[in-house]
Amino acid sequence: MRMRVAVVGAGVSGLTAIKCCLEEGLEPTCFEQSRDIGGLWRYTEHIEAGRPSLYPSVISNTSKEMSAFSDFPYPEDFPVFLPNALLLDYLRCYTEHFGLREHIKFGTTVVSIRKRPDFATTGQWVVVTEVDGKQTLHIFDAVMVCSGNFSEPSLPLHCFPGIEKFQGQYFHSRQYKHPDVFQSKRVLVVGMGNSGVDIAVEASRVAAKVTISTSRGAWVLSRVFDHGYPWDVVLNTRLNSLIRNSLPGPISRALINYKVNQRFNHENYGLQPEKRYFLPVLNDDLPSYILTGRITIKPGVKELKDNSVVFHNCPEEEPIDIIVFCTGYNVSFPFLEEAVVKVENKHASLYKYVFPTHLERPTLAVIGLIKTLGAMMPVAEMQARWVTRVFKGKTANNEPSCPHRHQSYSHFFFFSNSFRFGLSFDKVLKTECLAYMDSLASLIGAKPSVLGLLCRDPQLAFTVFFGPCTPYQYRLGGPGRWQGARQAILTQWDRILKPTRTRVPASCSSLCPSPLIVVGLLLLLAVLIFGF
Numbered sequence: 001m002r003m004r005v006a007v008v009g010a011g012v013s014g015l016t017a018i019k020c021c022l023e024e025g026l027e028p029t030c031f032e033q034s035r036d037i038g039g040l041w042r043y044t045e046h047i048e049a050g051r052p053s054l055y056p057s058v059i060s061n062t063s064k065e066m067s068a069f070s071d072f073p074y075p076e077d078f079p080v081f082l083p084n085a086l087l088l089d090y091l092r093c094y095t096e097h098f099g100l101r102e103h104i105k106f107g108t109t110v111v112s113i114r115k116r117p118d119f120a121t122t123g124q125w126v127v128v129t130e131v132d133g134k135q136t137l138h139i140f141d142a143v144m145v146c147s148g149n150f151s152e153p154s155l156p157l158h159c160f161p162g163i164e165k166f167q168g169q170y171f172h173s174r175q176y177k178h179p180d181v182f183q184s185k186r187v188l189v190v191g192m193g194n195s196g197v198d199i200a201v202e203a204s205r206v207a208a209k210v211t212i213s214t215s216r217g218a219w220v221l222s223r224v225f226d227h228g229y230p231w232d233v234v235l236n237t238r239l240n241s242l243i244r245n246s247l248p249g250p251i252s253r254a255l256i257n258y259k260v261n262q263r264f265n266h267e268n269y270g271l272q273p274e275k276r277y278f279l280p281v282l283n284d285d286l287p288s289y290i291l292t293g294r295i296t297i298k299p300g301v302k303e304l305k306d307n308s309v310v311f312h313n314c315p316e317e318e319p320i321d322i323i324v325f326c327t328g329y330n331v332s333f334p335f336l337e338e339a340v341v342k343v344e345n346k347h348a349s350l351y352k353y354v355f356p357t358h359l360e361r362p363t364l365a366v367i368g369l370i371k372t373l374g375a376m377m378p379v380a381e382m383q384a385r386w387v388t389r390v391f392k393g394k395t396a397n398n399e400p401s402c403p404h405r406h407q408s409y410s411h412f413f414f415f416s417n418s419f420r421f422g423l424s425f426d427k428v429l430k431t432e433c434l435a436y437m438d439s440l441a442s443l444i445g446a447k448p449s450v451l452g453l454l455c456r457d458p459q460l461a462f463t464v465f466f467g468p469c470t471p472y473q474y475r476l477g478g479p480g481r482w483q484g485a486r487q488a489i490l491t492q493w494d495r496i497l498k499p500t501r502t503r504v505p506a507s508c509s510s511l512c513p514s515p516l517i518v519v520g521l522l523l524l525l526a527v528l529i530f531g532f
Contacts (some may be wrong), residue, residue, distance in 0.1 A: 038088045
């Protein structure tokens with residue numbers, strides 16, 4: 001009999017979890033409490049309990065080639081960075097192409113997931129679901145939790161003295177939909193994550209005044225990076241990853257400081273983060289809006305009064321009418337017993353951010369509960385590919401194994417609040433997107449060997465090492481190998497540039513950047529020294 005796997009949620013992580021289960025011959029059943037797929041990326045005008053809430057202007061922060069599932073490229077005419085509606089269209093196409101919808105039970109809420117009494121020997125789970133008030137009990141051999149982490153807002157009002165006296169309006173960013181609410185108002189945005197900056201920029205177009213309060217600052221990156229290419233296409237290459245992870249910490253920090261300050265000096269804009277933090281925020285407008293006076297950056301809130309705010313190290317009171325708390329979300333699994341996934345001080349102990357570290361048998365996995373400096377879709381997919389292999393007891397060589405003994409739980413990692421709003425630099429090195437993906441790919445035998453490619457296919461090796469590390473690289477070999485992976489890699493620049501090259505002069509340059517001979521020598525040197 002095939003293993004029966006419960007998948008909780010039909011968002012990005014849930015959809016790829018279903019597909020990976022099918023690839024491994026498992027029998028997935030996905031429970032989705034809403035009436036459609038998409039999770040975070042499905043916009044609704046009203047806020048639904050237990051679901052993420054999206055404002056209509058949201059655009060992806062990672063480019064389409066870096067955000068694709070590894071065997072399903074985006075259409076070449078899609079824009080480089082996707083509005084939420086187009087990203088949802090992509091998820092619908094993915095769902096239909098791989099026949100995932102028939103495995104999803106919509107309008108079904110997962111009430112509880114508990115171990116069976118004989119869990120130590122069977123690893124099975126009792127899953128209770130509810131449809132229209134009627135509860136049903138199921139037995140599953142394994143569970144993949146793909147419910148995301150953007151449903152329970154964190155609103156620490158106790159950290160803001162005087163909030164009980166404030167006579168204006170305040171709300172969490174989860175409730176935000178349209179900027180009309182800010183018309184002619186004096187707005188304070190607390191927090192400087194991506195949502196906070198987005199909301200501040202939108203508000204500044206209609207508000208009388210907008211202030212962002214941040215205690216730690218942030219590096220601000222633009223989607224448009226060197227030579228007009230997408231930021232992640234430039235930064236997330238194997239060469240850059242090798243450099244970042246090989247240099248001593250102080251040198252790496254100095255290089256990052258130099259790179260991000262090339263566009264503008266963060267200190268002059270009040271944005272320079274604390275030395276030990278690397279807090280990237282993606283926004284194309286913030287620097288110019290600060291420069292033109294539309295937005296002002298202030299330190300953390302010291303005290304709130306009836307109609308004003310006092311900031312640390314700023315004795316003057318500033319009048320405000322509305323406060324938007326962009327203070328993130330709590331890690332929450334209401335359907336799980338606390339002992340299954342232990343969450344303390346917003347930390348969840350998970351081996352490689354996936355498996356609870358204390359279970360007798362590794363038959364429950366959390367997918368997508370990680371923040372890396374890269375796209376979420378390929379990471380969730382790689383986690384799901386690894387998890388389904390663990391469920392089947394397979395190693396990279398396709399041989400049976402005992403996962404709970406094979407994997408050392410002494411090397412588990414921690415997911416924390418800092419990973420949602422920014423990463424301390426040391427943790428960036430540990431959870432850098434490419435390094436993390438490679439670590440999981442190695443466990444299933446899907447990590448590309450640049451040295452091996454150099455011997456068999458030099459053109460592909462060159463593109464893999466120096467070009468953007470697109471997800472297709474993890475389908476070149478191993479389980480789930482995709483015949484179209486090589487072509488997808490060699491044509492990735494065509495898909496990146498086609499949406500923008502809508503007017504091509506008579507004399508134009510090549511679609512992809514021309515490499516220098518010295519770079520080729522660096523490739524040879526790197527593969528020889530580091531064994532790529």
